[in-house]
Amino acid sequence: MEKVLLKNIENTNSADITEYQKIGGYASIAKALEKERKDIIEEVKKAGLRGRGGAGFPAAMKWTFASGDPKFPKYLVCNADEGEPGTFKDRPILEKNPHLLIEGMVISGYALNAEYGFIYLRGEYPDAKHILERAIAQAYDRNFLGDDIAGKGIVFHLSVHQGAGAYICGEETALIESLEGDRGQPRIKPPFPVNVGVWSKPTIVNNVETLSNLPYIIEIGGEAYSKIGSPECPGPKLYCVSGHIEKPGVYELPMGTSLREIIYTHCGGIKGGKQLKAVIPGGISTPVLPPDKIDCPMDFVNMPKHGSMLGSGAVIVMDETVCxxxxxxxxxxxxxxxxxxxxxxxxxxxxxxxxxxxxxxxxxxxxxxxxxxxxxxxxxxxxxxxxxxxxxxxxxxxxxxxxxxxxxxxxxxxxxxxxx
Ligand SMILES: Cc1cc2nc3c(=O)[nH]c(=O)nc-3n(C[C@H](O)[C@H](O)[C@H](O)COP(=O)(O)O)c2cc1C
Known part of the structure; x- marks a missing residue:
């Protein structure tokens, strides 16, 4: 599968806007701005994009709720808190492919008629903060952010807000409290953030990986995107694998790749040839699985059928020596x-x-x-x-x-x- 989310990251200068544009970066903004807002949401619906933050909620459905709310302004928040233990999948996008996320946010902001966006960044990612701020400054310089994006009169401003290291601030309503300057504690739902979010205005909260899919969906179209990976939840997926395996790391694979294939084909199997004892498939909050359950396709629909959840796609592998x-x-x-x-x-x-x-x-x-x-x-x-x-x-x-x-x-x- 062609790399979408981790494209070009082996280039040591991949976070620079010139390098990003050399490989076609920011071309999807012009294409998106030619469309009507509702048509972009329709494209995302056709793509079947589900949120990658853990729950797998259909992105287009969330967007439709927010865009149907007459209150203004609306806000777009990127959840880059990445606090779930075992999870480090958003990090390569934030540090090595920040312009992909920015481009995705500009497209989403336009589709939702949101003029302000925030990236709520994990407190423990100080490098990402500098990289994102530099990338945002470059995007302003080239008119991909600001008051007249691509000369089309479209407004979208973006800034980074760094958290202070609390796991709960990854939960979208606690995140909003924290963003507003209050103690990060969840709000009761409903009302949902799509109607009553940041400063009580309609707010879309989406994960880094979710928003980073937008440029590709616009580039190839929702229909073509929907053919990648699992039919029920299509697209590329970042699986971050840690623990007792030969090759830990972040792997971009089609959604629905089985745990067995991830562990034994891509990660080189259990470290030192030991026996597999248990796998946590989607971050510490997702149900642990014994070795006889690893043939399940890793997606939001099939994992529950096998007794677990995809969660954030953070695979933690444990061998026979683990208590x-x-x-x-x-x-x-x-x-x-x-x-x-x-x-x-x-x-x-x-x-x-x-x-x-x-x-x-x-x-x-x-x-x-x-x-x-x-x-x-x-x-x-x-x-x-x-x-x-x-x-x-x-x-x-x-x-x-x-x-x-x-x-x-x-x-x-x-x-x-x-x-x-
Ligand atoms: C305790 C807790 C921590 C969470 N941490 C994160 C996180 O670090 N990143 C994230 O994207 N979503 C996290 N979520 C899920 C968010 O509440 C929300 O569902 C998500 O940001 C929506 O984005 P998506 O639709 O693109 O998945 C967390 C949820 C809970 C309950």
Missing amino acids: LVKVCYRALKFFEHESCGKCTPCREGTGWLRSILERIEHGEGQEGDIDLLLSVSSNILGKTFCPLGDGAASVVQNFIKHFRPEFEGHITAKTCAVEG
Whole structure:
């Protein structure tokens, strides 16, 4: 498959506007500005583009809600928070292909009639901030941003807002709170940001990878784009793979490539020829899978049928030397730390889960602890303000579902059979 999102990134100067234009960059803006706004949304609908931030929501549907709202101004926010553990797929776009994202945002801004855009950037990506700001300045210089884009009277301004390192600020309503200068905590939905977003105006929040698909959709047309990858969720997909594999990294492959192909064909298999023990397919919040489940196509529709989720496409591979009780405990330490504290089930529940897992991991587990974990997690699932609590609860439930004997072994033997 021809590279779309990671095109030209092996060029050491790929973040420079001249290099980007040499390979046809910014040509899609002129093409998009010839179309009516609604026709661009129609093209995105034909393309079947789904959001790449985790939930896979159809982009055109979200855009239609926002563009149908008469309130003005409207805002376009790029979610570049990339806080989900294991996820680093947006980073190569931000650092090596920033003009692709900018071009995508200009096209989206035009389609949505939004004159202001923000890139909400992960606090831990300081290099990306400088690279994006330089790229934005270059785009202003060449009239791809500003008050008269490409001489067509189209207005779109763009700036970078850097977060301060809170995972919850990746959740779109917490992100909006943070962008407005308030404490990053989720808002109750509805109303959804498409109607009541930044400064109570219609706001589209889309992931970096989602918006970066726009230039290509305009270039080849929605129909042709819809033929790439899975029929139900087409397009190229960035899979970022880490853990016990020979070749970790970010891979651009057709959406729906199987986990097996990603691990064994593209990443060179398990490091040192060891046995695969478990895979987290889409970032820490997505359900862990045992080795017999890796033939599933990695897309938003098929992963749930195989007991997991595509999430952010962050594949974490674990070999036979890994203690899964420890992994589960570490994950819950993370969720407890990152819970924003706004709602009780998440604030209290993640702490309880962590504390029970901590005693099991430290050889102090008690009879009944596994049932207690399942009971506490089921009191979090579906009862929290935002999906952070669901993620924490589902991690516990799925590790126990697939690897219960390992938890039982820790409790009865008071030690870890894998690590000793
Ligand atoms: C706790 C939490 C963290 C999230 N972090 C991110 C993130 O870092 N980047 C992202 O794009 N979406 C993240 N999301 C999803 C966003 O809320 C939102 O669905 C997404 O930005 C929409 O963009 P998309 O439609 O292009 O996927 C997170 C959601 C939750 C609940």
